[in-house]
Amino acid sequence: MGLIEREFKLKVERARFHHLAALIEINKAVAPKWHRNKLLRASLKEKRAFIAFMGRIPAGFLVWTKDFYSHHFIDLVLVHPQMRRKGVAQELLKAVESICPGNKLFSSTNRNNIAMQKVFQGAGFIKSGIITHLDKGNPELIFYKKVPPRIAAPKPRPRPRPKRKRAPRKNRRSKRK
Numbered sequence: 047m048g049l050i051e052r053e054f055k056l057k058v059e060r061a062r063f064h065h066l067a068a069l070i071e072i073n074k075a076v077a078p079k080w081h082r083n084k085l086l087r088a089s090l091k092e093k094r095a096f097i098a099f100m101g102r103i104p105a106g107f108l109v110w111t112k113d114f115y116s117h118h119f120i121d122l123v124l125v126h127p128q129m130r131r132k133g134v135a136q137e138l139l140k141a142v143e144s145i146c147p148g149n150k151l152f153s154s155t156n157r158n159n160i161a162m163q164k165v166f167q168g169a170g171f172i173k174s175g176i177i178t179h180l181d182k183g184n185p186e187l188i189f190y191k192k193v194p195p196r197i198a199a200p201k202p203r204p205r206p207r208p209k210r211k212r213a214p215r216k217n218r219r220s221k222r223k
């Protein structure tokens with residue numbers, strides 16, 4: 047991989063406490079009036095967040111819970127406005143899928159959030175219901191995906207043991223003496 051390619055390589059990892067400032071900055075850039083510092087701190091403490099980097103630059107994050115009828119639920123996906131349409135949200139969804147193989151994964155977004163609905167559709171989610179009366183006139187659409195089970199890597203075939211050469215009979219006898 048070339049130097050420039052490496053600089054822009056998209057990677058996702060578990061968010062840790064030292065990422066808090068980056069999460070807050072992305073949150074502020076996406077929704078300046080809508081700070082969720084408490085939620086972000088809690089998600090980091092409980093290891094329920096992923097952060098995406100474009101090279102070394104924080105690009106977006108995802109917070110999940112296991113509170114939705116005991117199923118995994120993606121609570122929040124935020125991508126910095128300057129990092130959009132580069133597959134960041136898709137990669138964050140893949141990261142959360144990797145922690146719940148074979149399980150049901152839920153999420154939601156407002157009816158007017160076409161971008162997020164497209165992201166869900168692209169990632170294989172289907173509509174699962176609707177919740178009204180959360181935001182006035184803008185119902186919450188529930189999305190669902192049955193995450194495929196992790197395919198076990200094929201076990202390596204045992205190598206045939208090399209046959210040990212036996213010492214000629216004479217020598218063996220002579221050793222016993």
Ligand SMILES: CC(C)(COP(=O)(O)OP(=O)(O)OC[C@H]1O[C@@H](n2cnc3c(N)ncnc32)[C@H](O)[C@@H]1OP(=O)(O)O)[C@@H](O)C(=O)NCCC(=O)NCCS
Pocket residue numbers: 076121122123124125126129130131132133134135136137154155159160161162164165166168
């Ligand atoms: C919605 C959001 C998370 C998408 O993030 P993103 O990193 O730009 O999305 P991706 O690049 O992974 O997009 C994957 C696909 O989704 C679709 N998509 C994404 N954004 C879209 C948009 N604005 N309009 C139409 N389709 C869109 C496209 O099909 C896209 O693939 P393509 O770029 O190859 O055509 C981002 O716009 C965002 O942070 N919005 C504000 C916060 C928000 O609404 N969060 C979701 C609810 S919590």
